[in-house]
Amino acid sequence: MNLPTVQLDSFETALLQELREEVAAREAARAALATPRPTGLVTAPSAPRSRGRLRWAMATLAAAVVAMAAWIAMPTPVTAPAYAVTTTPEGTVKVTIDRLEDAAGLQRALREHGISAVVDYLPGGMVCRDEGRYAQASSDHRGLLSTAIEGSHLTFSIPRNWLAPSETLVISLSTSPPVADGPAAFAMGFSVAEGAVGQCDPIPFPQVVVETDH
């Protein structure tokens, strides 16, 4: 690889190394998330790290979990819409979330765009209890739902016919657990349920357990 020749000082050298580790850790986290877990908690990066925004990686759920991420909330004008839902000519439904406000409105908007969804916004450090809330879909949805952070917005796209008629997309978004030095952050989790979805029973944010894949 021919890298551009720029002389780095000690800070820039250290920053580069840290950024490389950050990217590698994120990729490891994504790989971990793509591996179904038989039960309960914890998808976490296998790379040795625990700092930065990934500390809010949301310990979650089970085989039907298809995506999760954490992003930093940037301040935006409060007059801007909290969310937007659009459908592309190809039938992909794109969701942009600016602030965690009006979960019921987002849920309605998704249904208007043909996506059966249940959306819950929770306060800091809380997630919905999944046990007993719904039956996880048996079909494999991994790798199809794409998420991204665009500026201060969180976006995700749902391909056409991604959900079977009997399936519901379960979305939970939460502010992070309180952290000293206080960046505002959120974590999100997606699951696909088969059949009805019960009410959200908020429980404390689970601890992330770092696992090593062998």
Next chain:
Amino acid sequence: MSHSSNPIAFIAVDPDALEAFYREHLPTVRRFVARRVADPELAADLTADIFLSAIDAAPGYDPSRGTPSAWLCGIARHVVASHHRGAARAHRALTREAGRRPLQADAIARAQERIDAERESRRMYAAMAGLPAGQRAVLELVALDGLSVTEAAAVLGISPVTSRVRLHRARQSLGSALAQDATTNTAPLTEVVQ
């Protein structure tokens, strides 16, 4: 957007791609920061924040809306503006935990050289503080960072016509004195809008 249509997307998943991007665009970020802040340690923090934010935003990069360099300037501007609002400490913990503060002598010296060289640009940047946000955004990107009016428009998500109008109004608001003085390392404001 697929990685094939978005070359920047790889910086979020491939450390080697990230390194190439970092080495290519670090000079741009150095200048960008030095034109706005005079404290080497704050400059270091902002540099880290800018590249972390770029990694975050990489999947959303749209090549049709400008070059990677222009895109990065848009991100950098957001990071610096957020800092000035006192709301962008998000990455700071990462910086401290990595033991990169305090800076070592070589990093301070080189940062100070850049900061000294951009004194006039910072004066212009400070003078922009009273402008309406929309005008200031265009003026910063064009007059301080050397983007074209069209590139600035793409970065800011506005039309080139709107960009040009805002630039014109910004120049009028700032007055002729600054425009006539601001010649170091940047285009005079009177030339920028012509």
